[in-house]
Amino acid sequence: MGQIEKFPESSRLVVIGNGMAAGRALEELFAKARKPMKVTVFGAEPRVNYNRIMLSPVLAGEKTFDDIIIHDEDWYDRNGVALRRGESIVAIDRARKRVETAGGESLAYDKLVIATGSLPFVIPVPGANLEGVVTFRDLDDVEKMDAAARKGGHAVVIGGGLLGLEAAAGLALKGMKVSVVHLMPTLMERQLDASAGYLLEKAISARGIDVYTRADTAAILGADRVEGVKLKDGRVLPADLVVMAVGIRPNKALATSAGLECNRGIVVDDLMRTSDPDILAVGECVEHRGQCHGLVAPLYDMAKVLASGLAGENPQGFVPAATSTKLKVTGIDLFSVGDFSDDDENNEVVLRDPARGIYKRVILRDNRIVGAVLYGDTGDGAWYFDLLKKSEDVGAIRDTLIFGQAYQGGSPLDPMAAVAALPDDAEICGCNGICKGAIVSAITEHGLTTLDDVRGKTKASASCGQCAGKVELLLSSTLGDAYKKSDRRPMCKCTDLTHEDVRGYIRSQTLKSLPAVMQELGWKSSGGCPSCQPALNYYLVCAWPGEYVDDYQARFINERVHANIQKDGTFSVVPRMWGGVTTPDELRAVADIADRFKVPMVKVTGGQRIDLLGVRKQDLPAVWAQLNAAGLVSGFAYAKAVRTVKTCVGAQFCRFGTQDSTGLGIKLEKLLCGSWTPAKMKLAVSGCPRNCSEVTVKDIGVICVESGYDIHVAGAAGLHVRATDLLGHVDSEEEALQVCAAILQMYREEAAYLERLYKWVDKIGLERLRATIFEDRQAREALYERFLFSQRCARRDPWAERAAGKHLHEFTPLAVISPVARVAAE
Amino acid sequence: MDEINAFWFDCGPVNSIPPRGARTVRTPRREIAVFRTASDEFFALENKCPHKGGPLSEGIVHGRKVACPLHNWIIDLESGAATGADQGCARKFPVKIERGRIYLDMGVAAPA
Structure with missing residues (x-):
C-alpha cells in the first residue's frame, strides 16, 4: 500500500460485476507487472466468481457448485481484492467519480470497469410473471429448477438454443417430462445448419423430450402458479415449470442512466473504453x-485488452475471433465454427453416415476453411478450427479433408481398388449388417448381375441405399467386364439414388422433412x-x-x-x-379486370380458358381478389398440378352426344382440382367418339359412348405426340370419376418428379396400370380413398389465401x- | 467513392425477406434484388439475369446461388457471375446488416 502515493491518479479501481469477464480481466491484470491498485469488486450475486457455462452440468447433477468455482475466497484475499458480494451499484456519479451502492454507501474510483453482463430475455406474454416461470442464468435459477424437478411433473422449456436444450436435458435427467418449444423450424439454428439441426432434434427426442418447432408461445397459463403453456396454434402443453431460454440482452441500465453512450449494449472502442475515458x-x-x-x-479476449490498457501497456485493439460452439449434453456431440452458410458442391465438402447418425460439413472459400459443422463425430473439430484460424490453404488435401486429421498423408484411393482390397468380413451394408464376403458369394453362387438382384438376395443396400455405389463396385470387381453398369439415373448430383429409390425411402423410413431426407439418405x-x-418437396407433399x-x-x-x-x-x-364453361357475369368480371389493370393481352387457351397476359407482379393480389369476388378461382395453369378438363357440349346440345360430357367434365374437374402432381395434367371428356375435345392426346380422358364411358390414358400433344391407349370401360359416371381419380393417385404416388403421365405409363407398362385399376377392385378403392384424403388438405384456392x-x-x-x-415497405 | 460509401439506404428489417428468398428494391435507374440465404447471408444484385434479363429475385435460392426463373442460368450471389459454362455477370451492390436491418449502398441510385 505504500506505493499508492506513487501513482495516486489511478490507484482506485472499482469493478461492477463479478462474472467471468470481470474475473478474467482481473486475473490478466494481476499477472502483469503493473502499478498497484486498490481493487473493489461489486457482485450482485452472493457468491464468488464461478464458471457460468458449467451451470448445465450442475443442473444435470454431473457437477457440484464447488467444481465450477473459478476464483475462491483465497484468490480475492491473495490479490487484495475487496469483494462486496450481494451488493449492487445503483448509480454512477461521473462528475465526482463515485459509485453508489444499493445500501446508500458512496465509493470513489479513479478507474471504473462496468461488467454487468446480460439479462435473460423474458418474452412478454401473459403469465410470464407467474410463479414457476424461471430463466436460466445463474445458480439461483439452477436451484429453483432443481427444487421443481424434485417434485416431478411437466417442464416446458421455451427456446431451443444452446441453453434451452441444456436445461431440457438436465431436467429430463432429473425425471421431469420435458417439452421444448422453439420458434424456428430447426433447433440451434444460429449454430447449426438444417441437417445437423435435424439430427439434434432426433437425439433430443430420443431422450423422451418432446420437441415443438415452428411453435410460438401465446401465453403462460395458471391462476397463482404456472399450469401450462399455450401456443399460438391453440395447442396447450401442461407445465409445472417453465424455463425461458430465448436469449439474453446486455445489461446496460446503469450505464444508460449514467449518460454513457449505449445502443444495444454499452458502446466501447477497440480498447474497451466507453464514452467516458475513466470508465471501461x-x-x-x-x-x-x-x-x-x-x-x-x-469475452476473454476483451478482458485481455482491458487489463493490458489498465496496466498502462499499449494493447492491440480487440478483434472478435471466430468462435466455436459445443453443446454440453452428455452423449450429444456437435461442433460448429465460423461461417457455415449454405453453399454448393464447389465450396463445401459433406460426409454423411446415416446408419451412425453422422454429419460432417466443411465450408471452403478459395481453398481455405471458413466454417465447419460436425454432428455425431466431432473429433476433428479442433483441427478444422485450427486450419480456419491459420487460414491455411487446404487445396492439396481437399479430397481427404472430410475424413479428418488421422487420414491425412494417405493418398485418395481408387474406389475400385479400395473395395477389392477390403477383407471378406468388411461390412458393406451397415443397415442390414451385410459383409463383403456374403455379397460376393451371393453374386457368384446365384449368378447375380444387377444391383436389384443383390438387393433381393442379400438385403444389401436395400434399406438406406447409401452403400449402393459400393455394391455396384463389388458387382463390377467380381464380374469384371461381364458387369454392365445399370442405367439407373441418379435423381441429381446430390445423390446416387434414383427418384424411385428416394420415394420408397421417404415412405419406408417415414421421412417427413427436407433435412430428414437429405440426412437419412x-x-x-x-x-x-x-x-x-x-x-x-413434391414427394413429401404427396407422401x-x-x-x-x-x-x-x-x-x-x-x-x-x-x-x-x-x-x-x-x-x-x-x-x-370448370369444364371450359363460363357465364356472362364471369366474362364481364374478366373484361373489367383487364380494363382496370390495363392487361396487354387477353387470349383464349387450348384448354378452354381465358388467359390474362402481362399482369404486373405487384397487381396480382388485387387481380385475384377481384376475380374471387366474381366467383373465379385459381386455374392452376402455372403448376405441376391438374390444370384443365376440356369438354365438348355433349348430349345437352349436340345431336351426336351420347352422355352429358360437359357435366362429367365439370364434376371431374371439381373432384381433381388443387391436387399437386409430378408434372402438369391435362384431361378431357368427349361426348362421342368424334372426339371434339381431343381426348386422345390428353393425360387422362373419357370418351362417352352409348353404353357408358371409355377411359383413355397416356396421350401427349407437345414435344412428343402420342395417342392415348384405351385402358378400360365403365358403365356409370360415378365409376368414371372414381377410376380417373385412382389413376391420378397412382401416378402421383409412383412417378418421378417432372415425368409426364405418358412417360410413366410407358415405364410401368399399360398392363400394370390396367391390372391395378380395372382388375383389383380393392387396390382401386384404396387409391381413391388416399386421393380423397389428400384432397381434403389440397383443395383450397391459393388466390383467396x-x-x-x-x-x-x-x-x-x-x-x-x-x-x-423513400418508402419503406415494412 | 468513399463519400458515397458513407451513405446507406435503410431497406427495412431482415425478417422482411424469407430465408432462401428475395425481395426487390426499386430505384429510379434500376431494380435491385436483395437475397437472403438459408444461413442468413444477404446479397444484392441488379434484378436482371445477364442472359435475357430475367428477374433473378424470382429464382430458387440455393446455397449462395440463385437459379434464374426464365432459363435456369445459375448466378453466383456473391459476384453476380453466371456459373458453369454460361458467361455473363449481373451487377452487384454492397449490402450490410446492422442491428437487424438491411442497408443498401447509396450507389444503387447512381447513374450507370
Missing part, C-alpha cells in the same frame, strides 16, 4: 463495432439443389398430406405466386372455368428509393 466496460454488456458477444472466447450437399429441392408443411421456397416461382412468369417478368393469370394477405411480401418491393422520398 467488458463482457456481455458491451457493444463493440455494432456487435454484442455472448460466447466466452471473445446421405445427400452429398448440405441443402440440395434447384433440381432436387422441388422434387423432394404426408396434411402433415408436411409445404416449403414454398423450394418451389418454382410460378407455383410460389400462382401465376406464370413471362419473358419480361410479368405474369399471366388464368382463372378456372393470397388476396387475404398470405405471404404478401412476395408482391411488394422491399423498398422504393426515389429522388424525393
